[in-house]
Amino acid sequence: xxxxxxxxxxxxxKIEGLDNMEGVLEGLDLSDNHxxKIEGLEKVEDQLHxxxxxxxxxxxxxxxxxxxxxxxxxxxxxxx
Numbered sequence: 001x002x003x004x005x006x007x008x009x010x011x012x013x014k015i016e017g018l019d020n021m022e023g024v025l026e027g028l029d030l031s032d033n034h035x036x037k038i039e040g041l042e043k044v045e046d047q048l049h050x051x052x053x054x055x056x057x058x059x060x061x062x063x064x065x066x067x068x069x070x071x072x073x074x075x076x077x078x079x080x
Contacts, residue, residue, distance in 0.1 A: 003024075003025070004025070004026060005029065006029040007028070008032050008052070009031070013034040013036070018041065025047060026049045030052060031053065033056050034056065035058060036058060037058070
């Protein structure tokens with residue numbers, strides 16, 4: 001069973017292709033890519049225990065972006 005995927009530093013600009021990961025993915029590292037929008041996580045967001053988006057081009061993350069959707073969310077060093 002797959003638990004986590006490390007896609008750090010792959011010049012990814014859009015989150016996609018996670019539709020088949022429903023029910024098997026607990027961790028996702030998308031750090032140091034070119035992502036500018038948080039989208040494409042709909043199928044996996046309620047099962048993720050951790051998500052790393054550090055070092056991307058995301059200009060702003062709303063305070064409630066994950067808390068209502070990701071049941072295991074924990075945002076460290078995050079200010080609104």
